[in-house]
Amino acid sequence: QVQLVESGGGLVQAGGSLRLSCAASGRTFSSYAMGWFRQAPGKEREFVAAIRSSDGNTYYADSVKDRFTISRDNANNTVYLQMNTLKPEDTAVYYCAARVTYGSIASTARAYDYWGQGTQVTVSS
DSSP states (O other), rough: OEEEEEEEEEETTTTEEEEEEOOOSSSSOOOOOEEEEEEEETSEEEEEEEOOOOTOEEEEETHHHHHHEEEEEGGGGGEEEEESSOOOOOOOOEEEEEOOSSSSSOOGGGGGGEEOOOEEEEEEE
């Protein structure tokens, strides 16, 4: 069982920045691929970013590329999402997810085994 706890959400003006954190339980965190997803009201959950276990290789949705950065600290079992140049359309609940079966990157929600409870990000115009 892996528990994920997100933090760092909040209200920010357009053009601003936020950094989300996701603290994970589990002794083998370094072997998990980790991802961030988001869900806006009335919309389906969508992929944001992912980071591979082995070499920290990353992958981003086109909508956040060059604005968001995913990173991980294996010593502290934490994954981060640095969000810059935020836009109102980035408003959503952001979820952290762990893929423990495989360490490779995936962009579909069903590939992930564990999920956090989510943290709200609201970007005002």
